[in-house]
Amino acid sequence: xxxxxxxxxxxxxxxxxxxxxxxxxxxxxxxxxxxxxxxxxxxxxxxxxxxxxxxxxxxxxxxxxxxxxxxxxxxxxxxxxxxxxxxxxxxxxxxxxxxxxxxxxxxxxxxxxxxxxxxxxxxxxxxxxxxxxxxxxxxxxxxxxxxxxxxxxxxxxxxxxxxxxxxxxxxxxxxxxxxxxxxxxxxxxxxxxxxxxxxxxxxxxxxxxxxxxxxxxxxxxxxxxxxxxxxxxxxxxxxxxxxxxxxxxxxxxxxxxxxxxxxxxxxxxxxxxxxxxxxxxxxxxxxxxxxxxxxxxxxxxxxxxxxxxxxxxxxxxxxxxxxxxxxxxxxxxxxxxxxx
Amino acid sequence: xxxxxxxxxxxxxxxxxxxxxxxxxxxxxxxxxxxxxxxxxxxxxxxxxxxxxxxxxxxxxxxxxxxxxxxxxxxxxxxxxxxxxxxxxxxxxxxxxxxxxxxxxxxxxxxxxxxxxxxxxxxxxxxxxxxxxxxxxxxxxxxxxxxxxxxxxxxxxxxxxxxxxxxxxxxxxxxxxxxxxxxxxxxxxxxxxxxxxxxxxxxxxxxxxxxxxxxxxxxxxx
Numbered sequence: 093x094x095x096x097x098x099x100x101x102x103x104x105x106x107x108x109x110x111x112x113x114x115x116x117x118x119x120x121x122x123x124x125x126x127x128x129x130x131x132x133x134x135x136x137x138x139x140x141x142x143x144x145x146x147x148x149x150x151x152x153x154x155x156x157x158x159x160x161x162x163x164x165x166x167x168x169x170x171x172x173x174x175x176x177x178x179x180x181x182x183x184x185x186x187x188x189x190x191x192x193x194x195x196x197x198x199x200x201x202x203x204x205x206x207x208x209x210x211x212x213x214x215x216x217x218x219x220x221x222x223x224x225x226x227x228x229x230x231x232x233x234x235x236x237x238x239x240x241x242x243x244x245x246x247x248x249x250x251x252x253x254x255x256x257x258x259x260x261x262x263x264x265x266x267x268x269x270x271x272x273x274x275x276x277x278x279x280x281x282x283x284x285x286x287x288x289x290x291x292x293x294x295x296x297x298x299x300x301x302x303x304x305x306x307x308x309x310x311x312x313x314x315x316x317x318x319x320x321x322x323x324x325x326x327x328x329x330x331x332x333x334x335x336x337x338x339x340x341x342x343x344x345x346x347x348x349x350x351x352x353x354x355x356x357x358x359x360x361x362x363x364x365x366x367x368x369x370x371x372x373x374x375x376x377x378x379x380x381x382x383x384x385x386x387x388x389x390x391x392x393x394x395x396x397x398x399x400x401x402x403x404x405x406x407x408x409x410x411x412x413x414x415x416x417x418x419x420x421x422x423x424x425x426x427x428x429x430x431x432x
Numbered sequence: 433x434x435x436x437x438x439x440x441x442x443x444x445x446x447x448x449x450x451x452x453x454x455x456x457x458x459x460x461x462x463x464x465x466x467x468x469x470x471x472x473x474x475x476x477x478x479x480x481x482x483x484x485x486x487x488x489x490x491x492x493x494x495x496x497x498x499x500x501x502x503x504x505x506x507x508x509x510x511x512x513x514x515x516x517x518x519x520x521x522x523x524x525x526x527x528x529x530x531x532x533x534x535x536x537x538x539x540x541x542x543x544x545x546x547x548x549x550x551x552x553x554x555x556x557x558x559x560x561x562x563x564x565x566x567x568x569x570x571x572x573x574x575x576x577x578x579x580x581x582x583x584x585x586x587x588x589x590x591x592x593x594x595x596x597x598x599x600x601x602x603x604x605x606x607x608x609x610x611x612x613x614x615x616x617x618x619x620x621x622x623x624x625x626x627x628x629x630x631x632x633x634x635x636x637x638x639x640x641x642x643x644x645x646x647x648x649x650x651x652x653x654x
Contacts, residue, residue: 114597168546174597176546237549241506242513245447245455282623286505286549320623324501342623364596366629399624402597 093275093313096219097335097357100148101391104428105421106384107148108395108414109359110368111278111317111338114403115410116141123171124403128155131206138211142218145414150215152208152223154280154317154400159225159261160233161199163191172403180236185250191234193261196268205272212273219275221315224265226281227299230258237283244295251295259299266307276313278338279303282399284328285320285340292328300332308335315359319399326351341367341398345383349390358390361398362413368401373412380416388424436475437485440468440518444490444560447510449517455510465490465518479525483562487515491560495643505553508642512556519559526564533564534653536586540572542601547594550622554590557642563649574608581613588649590619591635599624603633610634617652619645 100107116137117127127134134153142150157175161167166178182188194201204222211220225233231254232240244251266277284296300316308314316332318325319340326348329337339348339360352358362368367379380395387393395417442448443465446456450466463471465486472482494511497503525531537558541551548570559565566584568576581589589609593599602620609618619637620630630638637648 170544173544174595176544178546237547238509238552241509241549244506245510246453285623288504288507291504291506322501324504340623341626363624363626365599365624366626366632369596369600370629370632399596402595402600404600 093219094310094335096275097313100357100394101355103391104425106393106395106417106424108417109148109151110362110395110397110401110410110413111151111154111364111399112141112368112397112401112405112410113137113151113153114401115405115407118403119144124173125169125171128153128169128175129200129203131203132210134203134207135210135214138207138220139214142215145410147218148394149219149221149275150211151221151278152204152211154223154278155204156225156229156233156280156282158200158204159230159258159265162194162201162261163234164194165233174400177233180239181234182254183235183239185247185253188235188250188254188257191254191257193257196264201265205268208269208274209272212275219313221276221278221313222269222272222274223278223280224262224269226279226284226296226316226318227255227258227262227303228287228296229281229283230262231255232283234258241286244291255295255299259302262303263306266303270307270312275311276315276336277307278315278317279334280317282318282320282340285318285322285325287325289324289328292325293331297328297332300334304333308333315357317399323347330356336394338396339398345393346386349387349393352392354390354392357392357394359394359396361396364397364399364401364405368397368405368409368413371409373408376409376412377416380413381420384417384420436468436472436477437481437489439463440465440472440482440486441490441493443468444487444511444515444518445493447507447514449510449514465514466521469518469521473521479522479531483522483531487519487560488562491515491557492646495557495641495646499641499643505549508553509556512553512560515560516556534562534649535564535588536566536584537563537588537590537649538566538568538577538580538584538586539590539592540568540577541570541592541594542598542605543571543573544601545593545595545598546570548592550594551590551592554592554621554642554645557646558649561646561650574605577605577609578612581609581616586616587652588617588619590621590645592620593622593625596624599629602635606633606635619648621645
């Protein structure tokens with residue numbers, strides 16, 4: 093995968109890897125609830141997307157409840173909505189101390205591993221990237237997101253213990269994902285985006301780094317997604333050692349590209365809702381072109397959505413998105429050949 | 433009098449809840465918003481003065497710092513916690529009518545979304561600016577928003593969403609509220625929301641941070 097990453101950076105073509113699994117679910121005529129509970133249907137959605145669009149890599153559903161459910165959280169499932177955690181599981185030091193690190197087959201983890209394995213076995217023309225939640229975002233789901241923000245100040249030893257347990261689980265999960273044959277992982281750590289830089293270092297990045305170090309190598313790529321970073325956490329994200337960083341639509345991506353070392357992939361950041369879902373095809377074309385033009389001089393940039401695209405994205409917009417990139421690449425090639 | 437009110441404002445600004453709270457580290461062992469509010473009332477300082485020159489001032493300062501990216505969500509929540517702890521001592525004066533608030537404001541996270549951190553921040557900031565806040569919680573459907581708007585005669589309502597997948601539900605809720613309560617002002621917010629989206633779905637106001645909501649509401653009653 094290091095070769096794949098380096099080839100992207102050295103290549104002359106701009107590629108795209110939007111985080112979109114909902115359109116795949118829709119292509120297979122299934123509901124979100126079907127795909128998030130059944131690894132085979134999940135895989136078929138990924139495969140349908142791979143068969144339909146020239147994405148640079150295939151991605152697993154960004155479902156930020158799988159790991160919390162494994163720990164024992166109650167999950168609410170909607171037919172066409174992403175699942176959500178309904179109640180906190182722990183609330184103080186004692187409950188955190190008593191919290192057991194779950195078995196890697198708990199809850200729906202085994203279904204997500206199945207989806208990863210099937211995708212790795214059957215999609216051969218591009219890398220397959222698995223997915224998991226980040227340690228601080230997982231801890232926030234277990235402790236309650238509002239409460240963890242203040243508990244980090246008032247009872248840091250409780251949160252540190254919780255993060256330790258979350259990290260141990262995530263390392264085991266990442267190793268299991270790697271065994272399925274996939275080529276890398278996108279870790280979603282949006283809650284860390286709410287922290288300042290020193291807190292992000294202390295309560296997120298050091299733990300993310302441990303997961304990165306457990307699985308990332310020349311054959312396995314680690315991408316860290318933090319859509320809450322508005323620019324203040326880029327260095328903290330770099331510090332994790334991930335070979336790829338994925339950014340949300342609130343950030344100035346040009347500033348990011350100036351800050352991130354050229355050997356690290358930078359991915360982002362078209363708005364998944366106001367652009368992918370709600371824009372007209374004309375607007376989609378315009379905004380994609382604008383981002384392509386603005387990032388042209390940065391070879392380590394991979395065009396993507398700023399976060400997971402929601403259900404109901406018009407297929408025409410996705411088609412236009414990829415057509416715009418193709419046209420951009422053709423024009424660039426032509427321009428280069430004329431230059432020589 | 434000014435000194436104790438300034439101390440309350442300072443505790444709110446820096447998130448000093450009470451004497452036992454270890455945060456902020458440089459105020460360890462000192463009285464917080466809790467003790468100082470009690471003391472101010474014992475000294476006979478009018479509750480409205482405590483509200484305006486203590487809580488509102490402190491929340492205004494932290495809100496501006498948040499807007500300028502000088503502090504982040506955890507610091508804001510500590511301030512809000514300090515404010516709400518002190519505010520508990522003023523509740524009887526709100527009930528008796530001695531302290532009149534600026535208006536009623538309803539807030540909730542939209543249907544399908546169980547995230548509440550952004551909503552809580554806005555609710556605390558708006559309450560800290562002198563409004564009565566009716567927090568409907570998470571996963572709130574149109575019917576519940578409308579029921580409370582009509583029964584409380586609130587001036588404004590805020591819809592929050594954290595997920596790209598649930599923010600799209602705002603459109604229906606805005607339309608439903610417009611049909612039943614056309615005069616109420618509708619604010620939208622949340623990590624994936626932006627002004628473009630706000631305008632597209634026909635809401636009245638979007639701001640990227642809670643301070644923007646406070647400023648918008650205060651303009652409504654100016």
